[in-house]
Amino acid sequence: MDAGAIINVSSNHAFLTMPEMFPYNAVEAGINGMTRGMVLDFGPDIRVNTVNPGWVAIESMTEDMDEANREHLESIHPVGRLGAPANIAGAVAFLASDDAAFVTGVSLLVDGGRSAVMQDDTLPDYRMRRGG
Secondary structure: OOOEEEEEEEEHOOOOOOOHHHHHHHHHHHHHHHHHHHHHHHHOOOEEEEEEEEEEEHHHHHHOOHHHHHHHHHOOOOOOOOOOOHHHHHHHHHHOOOOHOOOOOEEEEEEEHHHOOOOOHHHHHHHHHHOO
């Protein structure tokens, strides 16, 4: 590859963690670090960015989800809904396009504002289970 764009995909867990998700969180953060390293090794002709999705309603995630759980997940997102695959595809398409010609080394959160929420409602329960 002599020129163009590489878009890695991680998740919002690269920035925000959840209880009992240590290995996953570490790997996702590592992808963001890898992206920054790739920028230095592959630039200036190849741009490298990461898209960090949050909750995306795909069949494998929603097929066994009851309505109450889905409503709860939607309620913790400032946009009031889960993401759709097209939301992530749009971010990837932008980063691959000439419109992003001056964008490299970025980790773009595409999570419906979920990362703007400071406290997850599972945190108090988690601390109680851990004796905190």
